[in-house]
Amino acid sequence: MTFPADLADAARAAARVTASVTPGRLAGPTPCAGFDTRTLVNHLVAYTGIGMELRARREPHPEGLATRDFTAEPDWQAAYAAQLERSVAAWSEPAAWEGEVNGMPAEAVAGMLLLELCLHGWDLARATGQEFQVADGTAERVLAGVRENAQLYRDFKGFGEPAEVPAGAGPLTAAVALSGRDPYWAG
Structure with a gap:
């Protein structure tokens, strides 16, 4: 698969998982230290939904994006x-x-962004009793990204110890x- 196709695959998986998140699950724990399910959802929506499109277009994030409660809407x-579809289209x-972002x-x-979609998508799936599944090629690209950037993410407290x-x-x-998540996490 191409990189844009991997982003599309991961976006479809994230949309499938979020579609099944019920209000009763929003206060529950997640594999992400310090994030309940609502916080995780809001992070995922802000950065992989809106933020993903804005980065492709080289536009700034609007003020308040990181603190907005999307689940209240x-x-x-x-x-x-729908936002994921626009974001994928922008990266297509x-x-x-070209150039830098x-x-x-x-x-x-x-x-x-692919790591955000897949790792936080996996976190949300686990937190809500679901499975997160992407194509093997997408998963291979995620694994390569984790291996390449794990120490940088650990330095910035985005990953735990493997x-x-x-x-x-x-x-x-x-x-x-390898990103520091417990693959057996079950709540």
Whole structure:
């Protein structure tokens, strides 16, 4: 798969998971230290929904994006799915991959967004009793991104110390473990 196709695959998976999040689950725990489910959803929507499109277009984030409670809005799941489609479309444009985004190569930023979609998508799926599934090629790209950037993410407190990778683990499970998440987390 191409990188834009991997982003589209991950976006579809994130939309599937968020579509099944019920209000009763929003106060529950997640694999992300310090994030309840509502906080995780809001982070995911802000950065992989709206933020992903804005980065492709080289536009600034609006004030208050990081603190907005998307879950308080009616039909937030449908709005997020529609926003993901716009974000994927923006990254499908060849110009999105040229030059830099906020001083970083565009491909590196897209890689960070893919990790956000898949790792936080996995977190949300686990927190709400679901599975997060992407194509093998997408999972391989995520694993490569985790391996390449793990120490940087740890330095900025985005990843914990790596967990043991289960024997026979697929690439997504390996990425989850190497990013410091417990691949067996069940709430």
